[in-house]
Amino acid sequence: MGGTATMAGDQTLLQVEGLSIALPRGAERAHAVEDISFTLNRNEILCVVGESGSGKSMTANAIMGLLPLPHVRPVAGRIVFEGEDLLTKSEAELRRLRGSRVGMIFQEPMTALNPLMTIGRQIGEVFDAHGRIDRRERRRLIMKLLADVGLPDPEVLIDTHPFRLSGGQRQRVMIAMALALEPAMLIADEPTTALDVTTQAQILDLIRSLQASRHMGVMFITHDFGVVAEIADRVAVMQTGKIVELGPAGQVLNDPQHPYTRRLIGAVPQFAPPERPAPAGEILLNVEGLKKTYTTSRGLFVKKREVAAARDITFEIRRGETLGLVGESGSGKSTVGRCLVRLLDTDGGHIRFRDLDFASLRGEALRAQRRHIQMVFQDPYASLNPRQKVGRIIAQGPRAIGVPEAQATARARELLELVGLGAAAAERYPHEFSGGQRQRIGIARALALDPELLVADEPVSALDVSVQAQVLDLLDDIKQRLNLAMLFITHDLRVAAQICDRMAVMRLGEIVEYGPTHRVFNDPQHPYTRDLLAAVPGRDWTIPEVALQDGSPPA
Amino acid sequence: MQKLGFILKRLLKAVAVLFAIVVLNFFLIRAAPGDPAQVMAGEAGAADAKFIEQLREQFGLDKPLHEQLAIYVGDIVTLDLGWSYRQNEPVSKLVFERLPATLLLTGTAFVISIALGLLFGAIAARRVGTLTDTAVTSFALIFYATPLFWVALMAILLFSVVLGWLPAYGMETVGAHLTGLAYAADVAEHLVLPALTLGLFFMAVYARLTRSSMLEVADMDFVKTARAKGVAPGRITRVHVLRNAVLPVITLAGIQAGQLVGGAVLTETVFAWPGIGRLMYDALFQRDYNLLLGIFFVSSAMVLLFNLITDVVYTFIDPRIELK
Numbered sequence: 001m002g003g004t005a006t007m008a009g010d011q012t013l014l015q016v017e018g019l020s021i022a023l024p025r026g027a028e029r030a031h032a033v034e035d036i037s038f039t040l041n042r043n044e045i046l047c048v049v050g051e052s053g054s055g056k057s058m059t060a061n062a063i064m065g066l067l068p069l070p071h072v073r074p075v076a077g078r079i080v081f082e083g084e085d086l087l088t089k090s091e092a093e094l095r096r097l098r099g100s101r102v103g104m105i106f107q108e109p110m111t112a113l114n115p116l117m118t119i120g121r122q123i124g125e126v127f128d129a130h131g132r133i134d135r136r137e138r139r140r141l142i143m144k145l146l147a148d149v150g151l152p153d154p155e156v157l158i159d160t161h162p163f164r165l166s167g168g169q170r171q172r173v174m175i176a177m178a179l180a181l182e183p184a185m186l187i188a189d190e191p192t193t194a195l196d197v198t199t200q201a202q203i204l205d206l207i208r209s210l211q212a213s214r215h216m217g218v219m220f221i222t223h224d225f226g227v228v229a230e231i232a233d234r235v236a237v238m239q240t241g242k243i244v245e246l247g248p249a250g251q252v253l254n255d256p257q258h259p260y261t262r263r264l265i266g267a268v269p270q271f272a273p274p275e276r277p278a279p280a281g282e283i284l285l286n287v288e289g290l291k292k293t294y295t296t297s298r299g300l301f302v303k304k305r306e307v308a309a310a311r312d313i314t315f316e317i318r319r320g321e322t323l324g325l326v327g328e329s330g331s332g333k334s335t336v337g338r339c340l341v342r343l344l345d346t347d348g349g350h351i352r353f354r355d356l357d358f359a360s361l362r363g364e365a366l367r368a369q370r371r372h373i374q375m376v377f378q379d380p381y382a383s384l385n386p387r388q389k390v391g392r393i394i395a396q397g398p399r400a401i402g403v404p405e406a407q408a409t410a411r412a413r414e415l416l417e418l419v420g421l422g423a424a425a426a427e428r429y430p431h432e433f434s435g436g437q438r439q440r441i442g443i444a445r446a447l448a449l450d451p452e453l454l455v456a457d458e459p460v461s462a463l464d465v466s467v468q469a470q471v472l473d474l475l476d477d478i479k480q481r482l483n484l485a486m487l488f489i490t491h492d493l494r495v496a497a498q499i500c501d502r503m504a505v506m507r508l509g510e511i512v513e514y515g516p517t518h519r520v521f522n523d524p525q526h527p528y529t530r531d532l533l534a535a536v537p538g539r540d541w542t543i544p545e546v547a548l549q550d551g552s553p554p555a
Numbered sequence: 556m557q558k559l560g561f562i563l564k565r566l567l568k569a570v571a572v573l574f575a576i577v578v579l580n581f582f583l584i585r586a587a588p589g590d591p592a593q594v595m596a597g598e599a600g601a602a603d604a605k606f607i608e609q610l611r612e613q614f615g616l617d618k619p620l621h622e623q624l625a626i627y628v629g630d631i632v633t634l635d636l637g638w639s640y641r642q643n644e645p646v647s648k649l650v651f652e653r654l655p656a657t658l659l660l661t662g663t664a665f666v667i668s669i670a671l672g673l674l675f676g677a678i679a680a681r682r683v684g685t686l687t688d689t690a691v692t693s694f695a696l697i698f699y700a701t702p703l704f705w706v707a708l709m710a711i712l713l714f715s716v717v718l719g720w721l722p723a724y725g726m727e728t729v730g731a732h733l734t735g736l737a738y739a740a741d742v743a744e745h746l747v748l749p750a751l752t753l754g755l756f757f758m759a760v761y762a763r764l765t766r767s768s769m770l771e772v773a774d775m776d777f778v779k780t781a782r783a784k785g786v787a788p789g790r791i792t793r794v795h796v797l798r799n800a801v802l803p804v805i806t807l808a809g810i811q812a813g814q815l816v817g818g819a820v821l822t823e824t825v826f827a828w829p830g831i832g833r834l835m836y837d838a839l840f841q842r843d844y845n846l847l848l849g850i851f852f853v854s855s856a857m858v859l860l861f862n863l864i865t866d867v868v869y870t871f872i873d874p875r876i877e878l879k
Binding site: 064066095096097098099100103104106108111112113114115116117125126129130161163174177178 | 775781783873874875
């Protein structure tokens with residue numbers, strides 16, 4: 001971090017000068033990117049950081065000549081790469097550069113590869129697009145590339161289709177493809193955002209080592225300051241189309257100058273969890289030996305397959321306490337959450353809620369008790385019915401259990417006040433709100449039934465970091481004010497550190513570690529917990545005081 | 556090897572379904588009001604008790620139900636589909652006489668619809684939002700929305716009656732007794748109007764499906780990956796977009812191909828094309844139950860056959876299929 005910045009040398013690879021990119025008329029602003037200038041040197045990693053809509057991906061696409069012309073087009077400035085202005089080049093000239101002098105990798109490895117072509121053919125396409133090469137030589141080169149990016153069995157993999165590979169492996173294939181012709185520059189657009197934390201750490205290592213061994217210039221786009229701390233030599237911070245701060249990584253991370261940078265950094269959850277008093281409330285929920293197995297339906301000739309998503313899950317939650325359920329994708333954490341709210345039926349074990357045997361309730365009895373455990377969903381866009389007004393969405397639960405219309409509506413307006421949106425929001429439709437505001441609506445909806453336990457399934461992972469901090473504060477505040485118990489499901493250890501009193505670490509359907517958050521972070525017992533903690537990007541970076549003073553987001 | 560196993564499984568499944576259809580057909584006759592022997596006697600035009608008794612014995616109707624079923628299934632396996640009393644000929648002979656004509660018509664229409672549909676769909680998708688796109692989509696919509704028989708009648712009026720370019724009905728010129736190439740040319744001339752009418756109707760569906768499917772695929776991440784690799788636009792459209800976009804088209808084509816045998820009743824009727832559709836139409840009006848059941852059996856066998864072919868084609872195009 002920072003240290004290599006001075007060693008990077010002063011060989012300029014890319015120089016962006018006064019670049020402006022116009023958006024089509026009717027967009028929320030006239031320019032996606034406005035008058036930005038920066039340079040990228042050979043043999044360095046420049047991180048471009050910003051929240052969604054800041055224009056960081058637009059900048060990358062403009063350099064690659066991949067903007068959706070003519071709707072979005074550069075209107076001013078120069079992009080000088082290896083001495084030539086890319087904005088004056090024809091599409092055919094740009095095409096010769098793409099893949100050969102500039103490589104690019106993307107956010108979604110699951111969809112970035114053509115599902116119908118073998119890995120080898122997709123990499124081979126790069127060679128074919130930039131000149132002829134002998135077939136046997138090409139095959140040898142592809143296998144070497146696959147080995148270079150750390151993939152096992154290149155001779156098997158080369159004839160394999162993408163669907164047999166995991167997300168991390170596909171991102172390695174993407175990297176192999178981008179680097180096939182040894183480009184001088186690599187543009188990485190959020191390449192680890194969609195990956196699990198342990199996979200992310202591996203991919204970051206890989207990019208770092210390939211960059212160093214090939215002396216490449218890497219433009220690395222991210223929203224995550226942890227990743228910046230892990231990988232950047234220099235940092236450019238973007239806010240609504242402008243670069244507000246640009247400098248060596250050490251300086252920007254530890255002594256941010258611009259108020260926006262300070263606010264962003266201040267919103268990053270601290271990696272060190274504060275010591276919290278042991279929860280004193282009575283035990284509200286007791287889960288014992290919970291089992292859930294998914295079975296694919298068996299066909300005439302197809303054997304049924306079983307996946308144990310939850311096996312022998314045991315934990316308890318007290319009133320006024322937040323329990324974190326932490327794990328990577330496929331660990332079964334969401335399954336447990338869905339079992340608790342009875343969106344899924346369990347295959348074994350007990351869910352004791354107060355003195356109720358919650359897992360065995362059926363029909364009317366279940367309907368009557370459902371209100372006590374409510375859920376906040378991950379995706380604030382998909383979880384609200386777009387055709388209903390917000391007030392109606394929130395009042396729906398109470399109406400379903402027989403609360404009079406007027407009373408339910410009044411309560412909905414009260415709740416909208418409580419989550420900080422104001423009662424007038426009740427008359428508007430979900431699409432009129434931003435992601436963070438929608439998540440507030442989702443929280444109000446969950447609270448409408450006066451639940452005693454809230455199950456929050458990744459409630460902030462779709463949100464920008466500054467909005468994320470606000471929603472976390474809101475959840476914490478409401479929990480205390482209403483003396484709720486909360487099960488907080490997340491893959492993000494930073495978030496867990498900030499909000500959870502105790503946490504359970506899940507892996508392959510089992511809880512491998514369970515205890516107070518402070519203890520789990522500082523004295524992890526299970527090797528998997530240690531791996532997880534070690535993989536958190538920027539774990540050695542301490543968020544500077546100046547950001548915490550300045551950056552505390554509005555409550 | 557895995558592929559062979561997959562195909563074998565599908566084949567076994569198809570045979571099982573075919574058997575179920577045969578059994579269903581068998582009980583369908585039983586569901587008809589009255590005793591089958593009486594129905595047959597009625598169809599044959601004689602109804603005295605002795606004749607009915609004779610029929611019962613002859614057709615094994617005095618035997619228990621499961622034995623009757625066994626006989627019926629056995630006959631079907633040897634392609635004995637029964638006797639048509641109206642036409643006084645074996646059903647199988649009637650059906651298989653007509654089958655080639657129908658397959659010629661619907662097969663040609665099928666090829667026309669897929670080829671033109673893919674072509675126009677791809678053109679519209681590449682020029683989305685332009686005049687070409689609007690023209691193609693409107694053209695397709697008109698053909699899809701206009702009733703088939705009306706298009707057929709108008710085509711006859713224009714090309715046969717007014718312009719006199721093409722014959723209006725039938726499959727060959729009556730009384731010409733042509734042979735060899737001349738015969739083929741004669742049939743081809745008769746084929747043009749019915750095949751185009753039927754083909755354009757389905758072409759509209761394929762064009763619209765191809766267009767929307769290509770637009771959807773063009774927005775996918777791997778297309779951007781290909782652009783970032785420096786792949787030429789033409790190759791991106793062919794190799795990345797079209798190949799992925801064609802998957803739903805194949806699904807639809809498989810469904811349509813299954814209906815090739817029974818689906819051309821209207822066209823065959825209007826153009827007096829001597830195919831299965833006409834045969835079915837006639838059988839329906841004459842209450843020729845045996846013939847109808849025979850046609851049912853043959854068309855359901857065709858549906859299964861084409862489903863099987865679609866499944867196999869799919870395994871070659873989409874590598875993910877074997878997993879499912």
